[in-house]
Amino acid sequence: MKKLTVLASAILSLSAAIAQTAHMDFEKYSPTSTLVVPEHKVSRSRFPFIDVHNHQRSMSAGDLRNLEKEMDKLNMAVMVNLSGDNGSRLQNKIDNIRSTSPKRFIVFANVNFNGVGEPGWTEKAVKQLEEDVKYGANGLKVFKNLGLSVKDNTGKRVSVDDPRLDPIWAKCGELKIPVLIHTADPKPFWDPEDEHNERWLEITSHPARKRSDTDPAPWEVLIEEQHRMFKKHRRTTFIAAHFGWYPNNLPKLGKLLDEMPNVVVEFGAVIAELGRQPRMARQFFEKYQDRILFGKDSWVPEEYATYFRVLETEDEYFPYHKKYHAFWAMYGMGLPDAILKKIYYKNALRIIPNIDSSQFPD
Secondary structure (H helix, E strand, O other), X not given: OHHHHHHHHHHXXXXXXXXXXXXXXXXXXXXXXXXXXXXXXXXXOOOOEEEEEEOOOOOOHHHHHHHHHHHHHHOEEEEEEOOOOOHHHHHHHHHHHHHHOOOOEEEOEEOOOOOOOOOOHHHHXXXXXXXXXXXXXXXXXXXXXXXXXXXXXXXXXXXXXXXXXXXXXXXXXXXXXXXXXXXXXXXXXXXXXXOOOOOHHHHHHOHHHOOEOOEOOOHHHHHHHHHHHXXXXXXXXXXXXXXXXXXXXXXXXXXXXHHOOOEEEEOOOOHHHHHOOHHHHHHHHHHOOOXXXXXXXXXXXXXXXXXXXHHHOOXXXXXXXXXXXXXXXXXXXXXXXXXXXXXXXXXXXXXXXXXXXXXXXX
């Protein structure tokens, strides 16, 4: 009887272990690859680069010195801080840059959309932009709240192409500064939250990112608003953030770039899409090599290694750094030096004013 009890206990323990393994959470499953292929891990870019998509809320003298040390490790020559704000807050950032490290940082201004529709709002916003640029802002960053959550003085959603904003975009063209704009979010955030959704893990772990056709509008509507605005202001240079949310449909993005010669793109937070289609992505980079800028978005220095490796090497099947963005592996495009130089710094030097070009090779 004792032997039967011991045997039953062992069977129960084994069954529990099997059940636990069989029901492992997808988030926990992270198998070690057995693939043996050449590896070229890159922690520092081959050429000095300009990151056109970064966010630094505070830029005190102490912050700048610490940032410079991290930038030097990556070979980042210039950081573009898109969170410049406006008025006195922007001026404080620019003052600290000028006194501490004038060659290493560029600041973009931001528009305060509170009060759209009130008498004189448009004129006030344009005047503030002029003052910010005169003080030292070198571009305008428009966050995704425009189109998603910005409302006018009557409570109505302000579309990206709202005519009340036209003087702002026109002024940017007149001042010869680019507008880096983020509209909407990845299309799967609007799709059903089911087993077919590639971003299921992200919207499950970050439920606030889930959208719908009524929250606040269909994805296609938001993107079309942005494109109408681009086409209406052809004398203004626009930088479409995150590859315009078409990094997973490069033929479509290429068609859009052909239609809108005043638009360029940057690949902040979408390197995972490029890294899973290295042949198609390389063809796109070859064709549109003058229209692509280096952008990262979140300031996490160790994550830049993935970007460098996708751009510079021909490595196969290496891991991405953030599973909830992409559960698939990366492949390198192996871009030639001539294209890398354009992506890393030449295109940004052409498009963003007042960057010190002496920090870069010919």
